Amino acid sequence: MTVVLMIVAAGIAALIALYQYGYISTSKSTRKKPWFALLRFLTVFSILLLFIAPRFDSKTYETLLPQLVVLVDDSKSIDYLKSGDAVKRDLALIVNDSDLNSKFEIQTFKFSETIAPLDSLSFQATETDLNIAISEPQELFKNRNKAVVVLTDGNQTTGSSYSYTQINEKTSLYPVIYGDTTQYADLKITNINVNRYSYLNNEFPVEVFVAYQGQEQESRIFKVTQGNRTLYSETLSFNEKERAAIVSFNLTSTAVGTQSMVASIEPLPNEKNTQNNYRSFAVEVIDQQTNVLILSDQVHPDIGALKKAIESNQQRKVTIKSTSEDYNLNEYNLVVMYGVSSAFAKAYAQISQLNKNTWVITGSDPDIDYLNGKYQSFNLEDSNDFDEAQPILNTSYTTFNLDQISFDDYPPVQVPFGELIFNTNVDVLFYKKIGTITTTQPIWFNYEDGDTKHAVTLASGLWRWRAQSYLDQQDFKNFDDLVSSQVQYLASNKKRNRLELSYEPFYYQNKSILINAQYLDKNYEFEDNGILNLNVTHTESKELITRPFVLSGNSYVVDLSGLKAGDYKFTVQVENDQLSRSGSFSILEYDIEKQQVSASDAGMKKLVGSSSVYYQGETEELIADLKKNPLLQTIERAIVKQTSLIDWEYLLGLILLLLGLEWFLRKYNGLV
Incomplete structure (x- = not known):
């Protein structure tokens, strides 16, 4: 196509040149010397070439070596199994092998719970994620043929199970297991379930999981101690078939503050690893419960969402009442008023008398006039209209910490349309975003009035935020933490500190x-x-x-x-x-990392097969197999580049030169 355009351009340039200099004109008086026509032809043709910009393909070839990605387990368990020196020695053998260096492009990394370039090894990382060690190199070098060598003890302490990781067709995995894989008899405490908080003089449940690895019949004493005191004791029996026990019991909170305890199972005779026979746990004992009253005459899903969010903290209890029921605000640390109207007159009388902190949520049908009459710190324009507004978090909010809370792209809630005017300093938590427009009008704010603290939420539909929290993170923690922080701030009468x-x-x-x-x-x-x-x-x-x-x-x-x-x-x-x-x-x-008795090869065998797993001391066999793998061959890749046939800067200079030369010759011949 480009050649055709160039031929057409040459024809057009010739016609223009011949016509302008009389070769195809009926008038003889304008016919001049042929070089004028030649100069005009070259000028017009060059200009047309600028528009055509002819290009051609150039093909070059490059040689690509297959990649050898070596990942080294840098966790503490390697050191505990006394395999650190062997790992370093084998790593040096691999990366310094001259044949491997000529055959492969070698990349080295270390891993624990994350992957990092290998600069040094300390074997001090506290967790091991073998899944990322296998999956991330495949993603990082997904377009290259590669061998992934993993030097590890095979023990995974965090992340998804690596034995189910997919190996793509461009990857050959070579696991090398370090440490003794012999299965020794072992008892260990695998997990403890206990509430984080308890109330003074109350019982709290504890559930402990104990696992046994062995063949013999064994009976051992399980106990929970605090200092020199034994709080609970039980004899557990295990055998080849009964390999686990769940111990459930209740303990009593006898002192306020953090109470640390130790659960332990008596070691077996000659047990190799006794570090996993002990596990510490703690309970924060508090001397009173925070009682919260939600006062509302509306039936709305927001109320249920608030109750669940507040009670997600074990030290809080929520009571829901209507304004027509009997209540005494002196029995509550905080009153939450949902859908304020004149029916709340009794509540406001008690709030004023008791100097109570409040949290007002307008709900779906608020009485704005009544609300304005009860609060001098702000005034909301009365309107029967509502907006659908999304929350925009105020990053300068200071009333409580929001570092772990995210509300990006949360669904809109119904907010009153009117403008809000403040008569005091407030700390805005969320601003309104209506459609694509971010406003400076708040949805949620806090302020202090003398010795009292108050929160105002101009919204209906908070249950949507709690539902979105679950959709985003498969739990309600994001929303519950926000509500919990707000309640914690309001339930305390302590003055705000700088x-x-x-x-x-x-x-x-x-x-x-x-x-x-x-x-x-x-x-x-x-x-x-x-x-x-x-x-x-x-x-x-x-x-x-x-x-x-x-x-x-x-x-x-x-x-x-x-x-x-x-x-x-x-x-x-x-x-x-x-x-x-x-x-x-x-x-x-x-x-x-101390919980494992020995190295583990079961996961790697499941992933790549028993014959493809290497062990400490088999580095030479690994290197030989790397050299023989038919997938790991040098390939030649063609690179096609489009190159311009002309350089526009030079062509532009040529055009200027031709025009200048033509002008000079015409001037010389008296034609200008």
């Missing part, structure tokens, strides 16, 4: 240990230029550790992961400000 801390009373050793802080200036607005430091002391050893907080969104956070088990006290201080807060927490000992 420095607030958010942390757990206890953490497990193998999990993230984060402490969040919110620092406000003297106007109670979030201060993002603060310098916060944490001084944490181990109660027993008196070891002092100082770490700085890092700004993260609308709060500050410090990561204490890696601290040893024990009890800690801490103080948070703000530099150049007379602010500090103190607290305490416990870290419970639990190392999941």
Whole structure:
């Protein structure tokens, strides 16, 4: 097609040149020397070539070596099985083999719960995810033929089961198992189910799962201890067929605060691994329950959603009443009023008398005039119209911590149409988004009035948000945490502090240990230029550790992961400000990498077959098989590129030169 266009362009250029210089004109007086026509032909043809932009395909070839992706297990279990030196030695043999280097493009990674480029090995990672070690290289190098060599003990402690991972046609998997795969007799505590909170002098249930690996009949004592006291004891029996036991019992909360306990099963004679015979757990004991009253004359799914969200915290109890029923607000820590109208006159009288905190939710049919008459801090324009509005989270919100809460693309709720005017400082949690327009009008806000605290939610349809939370994350935690944080703030009569801390009373050793802080200036607005430091002391050893907080969104956070088990006290201080807060927490000992008695090859055998699994000391056989694999051959790939036949810059210069030369010759011949 390009050649045809070039021929047509040449014809057009010739016709224009011949016509303009008289060769195809009836007039003889305009016929000039032939080079004028030639110059005009070349000029017009060059201009037309700029529009055609002729191109041609150029083909080159490149040689692609197959890839050899080596992944090394960097978790603690490798060290516990005393295989670290063997792993390093075999890794060196593979990556330094001259034949492999000439045959493959070698890439090395280490993995634990994540994958990272291999720079060094420490064997200190606290979890192992073999699924990502097998699946991610296939995705990362999906268009290349490759061998994936995994150096591991075969023990997985997190993630999806790797034995069901799909291996694509471009991948050859070579697992190498390190450590003793002999199955030794073993008893271990696999899981403990216990409520996180309990009330003082109440019983709380505990469920412990114990597993047995062995052939002999065994009877061992299971017990739960706290310090030197035995809280519960039972004899458990196991044999070749009875390999598991579930121990269920109740304990009594006798003291306020974090109560740490240890569940243990008596070891077997000559048991190789006794680390998994013990497991710590804890319960936070509180001395009272938060009672919440939801007061409403409407029957609406929002009320059920709020009740479930509030009671997702074991230390809270919700009572639902209508305004016509008898109630005494003095019996409740917080009153939630849904669908306020004149029927709430009795409630407002008690609220004023008792100086109670409130949470007002307008609901589907609010009485705006009555609501405005009861609150001087804001005024909502009275309108019978409603908008369908989505929530937009205010990232500068400071009343409570929102780091773990996300409400992106949540469904719209019904909100009053009128404009809201404030007569006091408020902290907006959500703004309205109507269609594609984000407004500065709030859906949900908090404010303080003297010694009381209040929340206002101008919406009906909150149940949709709880349902969306489940659709997004397969649980209600996102919505429930938001409601729980709001209730926690309102149920407390404590004045708001400029420095607030958010942390757990206890953490497990193998999990993230984060402490969040919110620092406000003297106007109670979030201060993002603060310098916060944490001084944490181990109660027993008196070891002092100082770490700085890092700004993260609308709060500050410090990561204490890696601290040893024990009890800690801490103080948070703000530099150049007379602010500090103190607290305490416990870290419970639990190392999941210590729970395995030996290496495991069962999963790899299921994935690739028994004959394709290699073991410690079989590196030479692995290297030989890598060299023989017919899939892993060098391939030649053609690369086709379209290249322009002309360079437009040079062609443009030629056009200018031709025009200039033609003008000069015409001038010289007196034609200009």
